[in-house]
Amino acid sequence: MLEKNFNPESFEKNFSFEIEASLKKPTAEPFMVLLPPPNVTGSLHIGHALCFTLQDIVARYKRLRGYDVLFQPGLDHAGIVTQLLVEKHLYDSGAEKGTLTREQLLKEIWLFKEDSSNVIINQMKTLGISCDFSRLRFTMDEGGKKAVSKIFVKLFEDGLLHRGKKMVNWDPLIKSAISDLEVVEKEVDGHLWYLKYIFADSSGHIVVATTRPETIFGDVAVAVNPEDERYRHLIGKDVVVPLTDRRVKIIMDQYADPEKGTGAVKITPAHDFNDYEVGVRHKLPLIEIMNLRGELNENVPELFRHMDRFEARRNVVELLEKTGLLEKTEDVKQKVPYGDRSDVPLEPMITRQWFVNMEKLAVPAISAVEERKIRFIPKRWENLYFEWLNNVRPWCISRQIWWGHRIPAWYGPDGQVFVAESLEKANEKAVQFYGKNRVELVQDEDVLDTWFSSALWPFVTLGWPEETPEMRRFYSKMIVVTGFDIIFFWIARMIMMGVYSQKEIPFPDVYIHGLVRDEKGRKMSKSKGNVINPLDLCQKYGADAVRWTLASLTLPGRDVKINERSVETGRNFLTKLWNVIRFAKMNGCTYNKEFEISDVAHPAAKWIIFKIKQMVQDVEKSMGEYRFDEVTRHLYHCLWDSFCDWYMEFIKPILQQQTMTDVEKQECNLLPHTLLKKDIRDTTSWAIVQFLHVLYPVAPFISKKLSGEMGVLEISWPNIPNVAVDFSDAIAEVEFLKTVISSIRSIKQYLHLNPGEKVNVRIESACYGDISIRHENILEKMAGIRFGKICSRTIAVVINGAVIHMELEDGVDILSEKDRLRTEVARHRKERDGGIARLTDSGFIDNAGDDVIKEHRRRVEDMEEKIRKIENLLQSLEDVV
RNA sequence: GGGUGAUUAGCUCAGCGGUAGAGCAUCUCGUUUACACCGAGGAGGUCGGCAGUUCAAAUCUGUCAUCACCCACCA
Secondary structure (H helix, E strand, C coil): CCCCCCCCHHHHCCCCCCCCCCCCCCCCCEEEEECCCCECCCCCCHHHHHHHHHHHHHHHHHHHCCCEEEEECEEECCHHHHHHHHHHHHHHCCCCCCCCCHHHHHHHHHHHHHHHHHHHHHHHHHHCCCCCHHHCEECCCHHHHHHHHHHHHHHHHCCCEEEEEEEEEEECCCCEEECHHHEEEEEEEEEEEEEEEEECCCCCEEEEEECCHHHHHHCCEEEECCCCCCCHHHCCCEEECCCCCCEEEEEECCCCCCCCCCCEEEECCCCCHHHHHHHHHCCCCCCCCECCCCEECCCCCHHHCCCEHHHHHHHHHHHHHHCCCEEEEEEEEEEEEEECCCCCECEEEEEEEEEECHHHHHHHHHHHHHCCCCEEECCCHHHHHHHHHHCCCCEECEECCCCCCECCEEECCCCCEEECCCHHHHHHHHHHHHCCCCCCCEECCCEECHHHHHCCHHHHCCCCCCCCHHHHHHCCCEEEEEEHHHHHHHHHHHHHHHHHHHCCCCCCEEEEECCEECCCCCECCCCCCCCCCHHHHHHHHCHHHHHHHHHHCCCCCCCEECCHHHHHHHHHHHHHHHHHHHHHHHCCCCCCCCCCHHHCCCHHHHHHHHHHHHHHHHHHHHHHCCCHHHHHHHHHHHHHHHHHHHHHHHHHHHHHCCCCCHHHHHHCCCCCHHHHHHHHHHHHHHHHHHHHHHHCCCCHHHHHHHHHHCCCCCCCCCCCCCCCCCCHHHHHHHHHHHHHHHHHHHHHHHCCCCCCCCEEEEEEECCCCCHHHHCHHHHHHHHCEEECCCCCCEEEEEECCEEEEEECCCCCCHHHHHHHHHHHHHHHHHHHHHHHHHHCCHHHHHHCCHHHHHHHHHHHHHHHHHHHHHHHHHHHHHHHC
8 A cells, every 4th residue: 555645755765667778679779868968067957857857758768668768978078167166165175276286197097087977867756757877978088089089080081170269268367378268258347448649749548448458568559530520630750658668550351440539549459349440451560468377477567567457457547647647437338258267357468279161061060050950949949050150260279277088189399289089190201291200299188169069969979980780770860958048059069070970960950948037037056045955955845846837837938937836836736646556556456458548438447538639639740840838738737637546536435335235236327336347457457557658758767666556567658549439429428527516616605605505406408317316326426416306496506408496495585696697697698799799700700711700600509509598597596585 | 148948817837820727725505434745626928019911910010118047248
């Protein structure tokens, strides 16, 4: 017997799912789910829980539907984040900054990575994520390394890779270049300083506005717009850069915007992207004034050397003010580029880096989506994808950190580069190049952007560059489920690299889910303190409840707002399931393998079979469209409304009658009682098992557990014949019964009758005349009535062509009943009149479809009949009073 | 500056041409041996504004407003 209390902890913990290995079903359709590898930086957050749950639902569903499913897990080394995190740990525990060698730090990170991986994998198992952990991969494992080198070499040889000195976004805290995508704009309160640049001939000055006065030392010109009347006469004049004795020219360039600042702009090519372009156009020199830590260098006046950039700014402004070169200061809101990981303002710096030429790679990636070989769900994300790829810029892939794939490039003594998959191969190339037997080669110090290895994930995980059966079977047969925030970082690059290296798309489907936010719609963040830990939720409510809730809140293209109350809804649903199955078991329901749908006789049994069939179809449709919200809704209503609130109540009298008198046996005139009871038990067990199996992808723990309790160990997708036609009479009868019960309940409550007190009732119906005989037990119990003699004081209710007469107790409030009927008749009249208006409108008759017109006619007739009957009732109530 | 999405019951959201739905909250009643993490019954909305298309608009088209996000730029 099941425990009285539903306690997910008692069984979820003990479950470990045996994941069927892939490739074991050679005749089945292959299907792969590529799990976005979480960073090895600690633990999973609620966003992972959502993402992984959705994938697990898909994977389990596909397995049930007979696919050969490979659900591929992995972990990402997450270069910068992980290194920063481990460094912080080390410093926090006493290590001195800058004392660790590369080898020492890497050793520490590997240790940390092991711990993190274990935590993450356990969390995934707690959530019930059914990936094939025996195939777990890490972006920096041996296979990953091989693949990365191979692709790097291929890109290099194909001319898609180059190394060069260029201006990049530099993170002074990490002391590394980062890519455009890792730049976030932040709006901050800043100042706009108006500086006087004195003419070299002392004949006056020009005022230039800047937000970065510390960069004046890198100024090589002042630019004005050629159209700008104010300054045209000054072009070519020399001015003196403030606080220095350096002379620069006033030049003309379209870049100077007369609308902004004073219309004259200082040009600092070494520290600004736009100025760099201007510098190139005018062949201006580059003056670098900062080192890689963001401190001013020897190219600035001695006073400011070694100052941090912000300290320098304060000091420069102070001195400018003192020397009278500061005209005025304005407060402004400005957008400043920050590093997304380090959260410090970035510096544009000229450094030597490796770049991938993205334009060529983008072309086939764009057409793959244009040609519908790859589709985004929801589709609108394709616009974002196109927009980015159409304007894609070179991808800076080198990082000046230690944790990551070391760039497979070696340099000879003269700086000649040899790109090769290994030192040996680089050596061969070098030997050939120099025509010597021995060449000292030094490997590039830098590592690759983490996303470089992530971009190869679809084929790396399948064993590439080895030729593997998995590669042949699953490549381009997968789905990727992820958040929109990594469409550029990951999705686009996987498509580019996949098409480039494999000559085939990696996956046809990309499902994009929303971000998980708190109940107010805010992003979750540690600083806001609104982070919800999925594992805490699992502990409190059970993993199934968490999974259920996440799935139920997932709508395509919408963010998921979550709070604990929404998880309670999921938990309540599972409790309901637990209880109803406990009840069924208490009444002797266990799964009967011999059960045949066609043998069922009782209308309620036929009805629930139909309802289950309908639910299965609905879930199949919704799964096909990745409508996880609909999937849970169908399950919810099927169980709670149809199964619990109606079906179980219908069959209680049958299940619970322990001993029957002969008279009672006669009443159950459908079947001999023992047979009827068995019939109902079997149907109930069957329905429960079907339900649990459809529930399985969403809530596997409870599904497995209760299915086992019902005597079914194997989960399989229901295969139910279409019963709608065969069972149509029974279905209609039960629907009628439901309406009768609801109506009587409604009236009784309206009249403030005590629900416990039975009211005498007579049912008058053309098609279901004998319903009161056939379903006496059910009606009496569920509607709180008694069939018997009806005295003259009666009221009645009209439903679907039937009239239910109810005997009035003394003291019943007839006036309010009359009010109720009048309101009802008025509502029906309004509806009828609306319908008639339509049906007499020639425009409607001429244009609307036949079925629509028919439906309107039917409704009008329906209303007419109801109105007629209610009017009769009102008349009869007049007689009573 | 360019783009995308949202605006429907108190809240969170479905519905996306044929007379408005769910969950939660709320109100009334109910402790009948599955379940109070429950049952029964109610109340609650001119579907952001305006214009248009249509016999018919929450649903399609324009436009405006508000909010959110993305991209680009700023002296």
